[in-house]
Amino acid sequence: MARPMCHGLLIAALAALTAGAAAAPAKAADNKAAPRLEQRAPTAEERDSFDEFFRARNAAQPHRPWGAAPLFAPAFEIERQRGQPWRVVARVDSAPRRSAPDLCRQIRSSFVYDAAKPKGERWGDSAEAPQWYVWLAQANVPCQAARYTVLMDPAVPPADAVALLWQHRELLNRARLLFAGNSQCARQRALTFRLAALKPAAATAGAPVMFGMVFESDRDTTATVDVRKHRGEYVAWNVSCSG
Template sequence: MVRMMTLAAFLYALALPACALETRAATDAERAAFADFYRSRFPGAKAPGPVFTIERGGPGQPWRLTARVDAQARRAARGLCRMERMRFVFGSEWAMERPIGLAWFHPVACAAAPPQHILILQSMPDTDVTALAAHAPAVLKRARLLFAGNTSCAVQRSLPFRLHAIDVGAPVSGGEEMAELIFRSDRHTSATVWVRRSGLAYDPWNVSCN
């Protein structure tokens, strides 16, 4: 349910005309209220520099308040960096959404997450994240053959994509769960490729686009 609400909010934001979206900074009272909530949820911990996003669709619309808190990045295997990101939404009071993982590669140090990080939407070992990210370009290239036979994907077959997220799910309801590689295009469209592992190979099994 939380994931569906987060996705709905994201799609709503994309649908808003760019000129209509209004933003503002958090007030001192809002920052204090969040700090109180964070201390009550994590006793003894201090929110490490929360990032607030406050926006609305236009004059007269209600403000939507969200806050983001990033945990300290850690070094994983073979140049992989990982971090947990917590998101909070204010309704009548602050509430915490399901945390998500971020991953990226850096040969030297793991500091702040770069803009083009990978979202890790399900818990998985470092070795699986590394392998799926490494095989993503080849999987996408082979999956483009599946794009042609999928109504929602055919028009996106030739678009450039980058790996945006890794998840786990079933192509059809009740079906076998597989790794999902979620790609984003430069036109703000997305393509999900379900991947089946066979030995050391990763084969594209099904696709969906929006």
């Protein structure tokens, strides 16, 4: 009886090895087929042409977010899939300014480069909407660039943004009780999180005003805490996680 059993085990082992050998080339082929993302720094021509474009735009539209105040140097984002044309984007942050008594705001605008257009016409507005970054203001102190800012959807009222910024640590701690009831969040319950974004959230039964607080962890994961507003109070209502 021992011989048939060993023979069966040998057949199973050979089958497993055969299956693994067959799967390995397929995996290698998949990795080979996946396009590689390439990045590079801007060329001198791209930098110079953007500076020229931006000076003209700033002079023509001083009322826009980037106008009428000193600006930071543009940040370039240049990448492509191998074999494809480069996608060149320049991002510019407006000078910090107070958008509410307790709130500072900075607006990031994006511009796209098209090398196929004639010189002097190669830069234009990106399809991306300008992004608002906010942080709490200090009393009687002009707004200055902050190390940590929070991306804010313009649909979030400034008063609610201020309240959520003040209470975000407390709301996160309360939400940790909700992590255990969500299979995607349970393993992230004890991670260290930083508030990254504020946005409106879909209303739920009995909670017509909701906000989403997006937290990023030190393990490259994300947790979104849905917050219910009722009679001026904010309550952690639900949580979802990714990563």
